[in-house]
Amino acid sequence: MVDLATQKKWDRAAPNFDFMAGNGAEKRWAPFKKEFFSQMKPDNKILFLALGTGLDLEHFPANLTIETIDISPVMLAQAQSRLEAYCGSINAQVMDVHELQ
Numbered sequence: 001m002v003d004l005a006t007q008k009k010w011d012r013a014a015p016n017f018d019f020m021a022g023n024g025a026e027k028r029w030a031p032f033k034k035e036f037f038s039q040m041k042p043d044n045k046i047l048f049l050a051l052g053t054g055l056d057l058e059h060f061p062a063n064l065t066i067e068t069i070d071i072s073p074v075m076l077a078q079a080q081s082r083l084e085a086y087c088g089s090i091n092a093q094v095m096d097v098h099e100l101q
Helices: 004-021 024-037 055-059 073-085
Strands: 046-049 065-070 089-094
Touching: 004 024, 004 073, 024 055, 055 073, 065 073, 073 089
Parallel strands: 046 065, 065 089
Antiparallel strands: none
């Protein structure tokens, strides 16, 4: 069962998320993310939790097959253009991480 309070919190944050997170910390961490994510190979199974607006996708290597979830449908809606731009296969769905078994 989805934690509705948490979902609503992230739905409310979504419209401003890129502005809040996309400049400072995201730019500082970009080289480290690119290096860390470079370890992922096309034959790996990738499960990416808490996609948010998809800011991390630009640091992923191409040609991966990724399953990703986020609790917020509004975040995933905002991530749509980044999902479409990713050069690989990516499936994103709304799910609470606590539902994974």
